[in-house]
Structure formats: C-alpha cells, structure tokens
Amino acid sequence: MAMFVWAVQIFCRWMLSVKKNYRNVTYHNWRHAFNAGQMNNILTNVECLALMVGCLCHDLDHRGTNNQFQHKTMSPLAELYGTSTMEHHHFDQCIMILSTKGSDIFRNLSHEAYEQVLSLLEKAILSTDLALYFRYRGKFFQLVKSGNSNWQDDENRNLLRSMMMTASDVSAISKPWEIQKKVASLVASEFFEQGDLEKETLHVKPSAMMDREQADKLPDLQVGFIDDICMPVYEAITCVSSRLSPLLDGCRQNRENWLMQARAVNKRMEERRAENINKDRQEENRKGKKRDRDRENKKQQEVEQEEEEEEELEELEEDEDTVVENINIRLIPFQGKEAGEDKGTKKETKSKSWRSASFGSSGKKEASYEEKARLLKKGEQSPAGRSKEAAEMCVLGDSREGGAAIPSTSSASSSPAMFKHHRGGRGGSERKSYSSKRRGFTCQGRTHSRDEEDDQLGGGGRVGGQS
Secondary structure, eight states: OHHHHHHHHHHHHHHHHHHHTSOOOSSSSGGGGOOOOOOTTTSOHHHHHHHHHHHHHTTTTOOSOOHHHHHHTTOHHHHHOSSSHHHHHHHHHHHHHHHSTTOOTTTTSOHHHHHHHHHHHHHHHHTTSHHHHHHHHHHHHHHHHHSOOOTTSHHHHHHHHHHHHHHHHTGGGGSOHHHHHHHHHHHHHHHHHHHHHIIIIIOOOOOGGGOGGGGGGHHHHHHHHIIIIIHHHHHHHHHHOGGGHHHHHHHHHHHHHHHHHHHHHHHHHHHHHHHHHHHHHHHHHHHHHHHHHHHHHHHHHHHHHHHHHHHHHHHHHHHHHHHHHHHHHHHHHHHHHHHHHHHHHHHHHHHHHHHHHHHOOOHHHHHHHHHHHHHHHHTOSOHHHHHHHHHHHHSOOOGGGTSOOOOOSSOTTHHHHHHHTTTTOSOOHHHHHHHHHTHHHHHHTOOOOHHHHHHHHTTTTOOSOOO
C-alpha cells in the first residue's frame, strides 16, 4: 500500500511538472495535451504508456511559433536542432522532467523497458511534426487499404503509433461543434500572432492562415485543413479499429458545419464584392460625370474666353476706329489751314514771282518797301519825305520788265485794274503819268474811286495826305 501511494505521488508530481512546463500560449498549452485513443487490443502496455506520456509532453515549452518561424529567425533552437526543431525541444524537456528526482515515473522500470519507453517516446513526440506526417502517411494509407497489414511487424507498428499521435494532436477537429469553434478560434489567434511577428521582425507577408487581414477565410481554411490532414488519417485509423469511428464522425460533422460557414462567408463576401463593384461603378460614374462636367465647364470657359477675347478685340477695333476718327476730325482744320496756307502760299508765291518778274527785286527789298509803306502810313516821316518815299516805292525800278506799275500787295482787286490800263503796251509817258497819278492808291493798299484818289492827292501832288 505504501508503495502504491508513493507511486501515485511520483506520478502526480510528474504530472504537475509537465503542466508547469507548458507555457501559457493561446493553443499549444496544457489543455491541448489531453488526447488519447483505445488501441490496447493492438498496442502493448509499454507502447500505451509511451503514447500517453508522449501526448502529455508532445508540446512542452512551446513558444507559440512553428518550426519555419524558428529557422527564419535563426533562433538558438534552430541552431541546436536541424530538423523537427520544436519537436526535439519538446522531447528534451520531457526527458529533463523524467530525470528529475521526485518526477521520475519510470524509475521502477527495468533497464530494458526504460530504454524501450524512451525510444518509443521520442518517436511519438517527433511524429507530431506534420512534415513527418506527410512523409509517411502515404505508406500507411496503402498498408491499410491493402487489407494485408501485419501489425506484428515493427515498422508497421511504428507507422500506426505515428498516425495515432497525429490523430490525437488534431483531435479537436472531431469534438462537438461549440468546442471545435472555440479551439479553432484559439488556433487561429495563435497563428495570427505569429503572422504579426513575421510582419514585424521578418517584414514579410505571412501565409493566409497566419494573416490577420484574411481572418474571414477561416472557414475555408478549416475545410481545407480537414480535407488535407484530418479526414484521411481518421478514415485510415478507423479501418484499423472501429472504436475510433467517433473521431471520423465528429470530423465529418464539423466539416459540414465549416462548409456551411464558408458558404455563408463566401456569400457575404460576394455580396460585399458586388457592393464594392457597384460602389466602384457608381464612383466611376460619378467621376465620369464629374469629368464630363469639368470638360463641359472647361469648354464653356474656353467659349466664354473666346467671346471675351472677341469682344475685347471688337472694343479695341472700335477704340481704334474712334481714335482714327477723332484724329481725322482734329486734322480737318489743320488740313484746311494747311490747304489754305498752301493756297495762300501758292498765291503769294505767284504774286512774288510776278513781282520778281516785274521788278526783279528780291524778297528782302520787297520787305523794305513794305516796311517803308507801313512807316509812311503811320506818318512817321515828313510830308516831303513821305512823298519821296512813296515816289520811290511806286517808281518802277526794273528796266527788264519795261517799267510796269507795281501791283497792290494788300488787295488782289488792284491788280486787274492796273492790268486794264496797260494793255496798250509797255512804256510811254501816258502810262507813267497815270501810274504817278495812282501812286497814293497803290501804296496805301486801298480800293477807291478815281475822284477819291484825286482828292487824296489834293490836285497838287500831295502824296500820302494822311498822317
């Protein structure tokens, strides 16, 4: 009795040590360790013991990350173990606990049995590596389907124990639906945490099952997980032992549940995708309408700008026309004046030319005569002097023209009168006498009758009687 109590104490101490060496990670914790099957009709007690211990210790000191992450981050465990990194670490943790005094539950085994248990335990824990599962499952499936399986063969028994460990490791997929959903959520959460670490430390995009941004794909991923890993192994071990059929039934039922969820999610995703497409189309239509409005506004602005430019051009042309018209209006008097000046200049030039031709005098001499006439008119000289100056101004001084009478420089009407009395020819006393008689008229530049002229002359030859 005392021996039994002592053995129970050792077992409990070992169990507590195993529990304590499970980390408080999301899924691979102490609760994940409780899974086992009824295969005692094929397996021996030592094998069952090794499988039980292996199930309880298969994830000892799990870090919440898989082997691939250990190698990517070049962790010390990856440097220590080349393949099945975490599984080797789990086995080493198990041996450490079994070697600790007070937790050595195998202490009463014989040396041969002890060696056998440790060997079976190592293979059992390492077989939980899915990479090894994919490597060996094909051979196991062929062995089961052949119907000639010999479970007394050590290699075949090794395959069976490995498949049993995998079936136990993923057995949560066969549990009732409410438990399965909760366990799946825990697994997904731990995977998402690893995905976050990959993004943060490795700066890579994680796989879909570890990408938090693709959490809505969980039902599809679960269906794929069941089809690729769980269903084949449960179908195979059920052929070995019909007592394991509840695992297969639970797996199938959960697959249907996940498939329904996947369809519902896919439907929602399709609706969401359709909504997004409609939103995109509406947005594109809105943008298209906006582009059309902008194009029309731009075209309208261009038209308005062209109209403004045309109006500005017309206003500029009108302003130019107005300026030209104003310039023309302002130039008319000047042009008339210039025309008059030209006319007067031509007349004056003609008169001057005629005087030059008649008297041969220069403009300067002519100006002196006019100045003397002006002074004579103002009475600035004596009567005798004025008579003398008048006589000098009225006497013809150019023998080249034959002594023609001086035409009036102040009145154009005097020239015809003078020419009227000189039609008979040039020279002669009568012409000179008449010219002398009209001196007063000619020099003062007035138009009078002959009687008035005689009165001004005073009959006595008074020239320029005005003072």
